[in-house]
Amino acid sequence: MSAPEAHTAPDRSRGLLSWVLVALGAAGVLVVAWACLTEWGGVVHGHPAYLIWLAVTAAASIVTSLIGWRGRRHSLLRAIVGIVAIALGIGWLAATAWLRPHTALEPALTAMRSDDTATVTESPTEIVLTPAGVADGTGVFFQPGALVDGRAYAAVLRPIAEAGHIVVIAKPPLGIAFLALGALDDARTRFSDVTGWIVAGHSLGGTVAAIEADERDAAATAPAVGLMFFASYPASDLSESLTARVLSLSGSADGLSTPEKIEASRANLPADAEFVQVDGASHAQFGAYGLQAGDGTPTITDEEARTQISSEALLFVQEVAG
Structure with a gap:
């Protein structure tokens, strides 16, 4: 060459x-x-x-x-x-x-508007739904599902705020709830009128909510008094350590947090944990952000699913609040 x-x-x-x-x-x-x-x-x-x-x-x-x-x-x-x-x-x-997020859709966007039933405030790190009247001492702290716009849960959670409970929806960095593990403690510090928190979350957010609830259920002030799963389950065994009351809300048509996975999670939760399955609901119907890859096909409308999920969640909050 x-x-x-x-x-x-x-x-x-x-x-x-x-x-x-x-x-x-x-x-x-x-x-x-x-x-x-x-x-x-x-x-x-x-x-x-x-x-x-x-x-x-x-x-x-x-x-x-x-x-x-x-x-x-x-x-x-x-x-x-x-x-x-x-x-x-x-x-x-x-x-x-x-990391591209799932943007919130209606009716969640309408639920983000303040009126005479609730005030909605939004910052770069959270969404707060405040009751129009005097707030009850029990608040709800919610972790969104992975890559889901926090606003997507405004419609399903707003009835809780309208019933008199402060609702805080976290906005995790990059849409990953594990990156917002300190958000509950921040809310506990800033919302001093809340004496007890029900920690909730959808999908990955529920898994993180379980960690937070387990860590704060014995806190001297503003403890985690409840844990609410939206189509989710814990990543570890909490059956002996968790003292907060538990509600697991799931959908029979969920292709991600399938009924089989939800049933298997019973062993990792306290014996008195309550399980409620919404017949025909899919994974994405626990929020309002459109279709999600890998999900099942729902057999009920978004409105029907949202109504049932909201009703069960509100009933649980009211029971825990006493």
């Missing part, structure tokens, strides 16, 4: 690396645009962490494209670094797409 030929193959591979960087940067911009265009409501009304994530991704993608466009020739070391960066970038973009 002649000297010119010896340089041709490396130069071509280095040129290809540059074009891959350009393509990766362009893909990053497209993923950010796709997330914003398709789920903008969930992006701007969720915890700001994902919005910051998108901004960083867009900026890094533009820089990556510029580096690829300008750097057609690379040393071997730079080529290796570039290949590693591409691999990491692909993983980052996959995570960016996966």
Whole structure:
């Protein structure tokens, strides 16, 4: 192979690396645009962490494209670094797409409006539903399902607020309830009029709610007095440690927290835990955010499911409140 030929193959591979960087940067911009265009409501009304994530991704993608466009020739070391960066970038973009939230739909959006029955306030980290009259000493702290806009639960939880109980809906960073494990303690500190908390959650949020309830059911002030699962179950055995009252609400058509999984969770909960199955309800019907991959097909309407879930949840809260 002649000297010119010896340089041709490396130069071509280095040129290809540059074009891959350009393509990766362009893909990053497209993923950010796709997330914003398709789920903008969930992006701007969720915890700001994902919005910051998108901004960083867009900026890094533009820089990556510029580096690829300008750097057609690379040393071997730079080529290796570039290949590693591409691999990491692909993983980052996959995570960016996966973290795209499920935006709240009606009637949850209407339930977010304040009126003479309840006041709704929203901050970057939580949604608070406050009764119009004097609030009862028992409040409800709710952890949303993974990647679900917290507003999606406003309609199903609002009847609890209208009945006289403060309801706090967390907005976990990146939509992952495990990243908001300290949110209950923050609410316990700020809402001093609440003397006891019913900790609740949907799907992954329910699993995190179980951890929080188990840790705070013996607290000297504002303890967790109840635990409410929305299509969820605990990740560990709480049958001996948990003293808070428990309600497990599930759907017979749930394709994610299936009836079999809910039944198996009995062994991990106190013997007096109450189990209520909403016949025909699916996983996504515990909120208002549209269809969810892997879910079952409901045989009742969203309104029917929401009415039954709200009624059972409110009855449980009232029983615990005494």
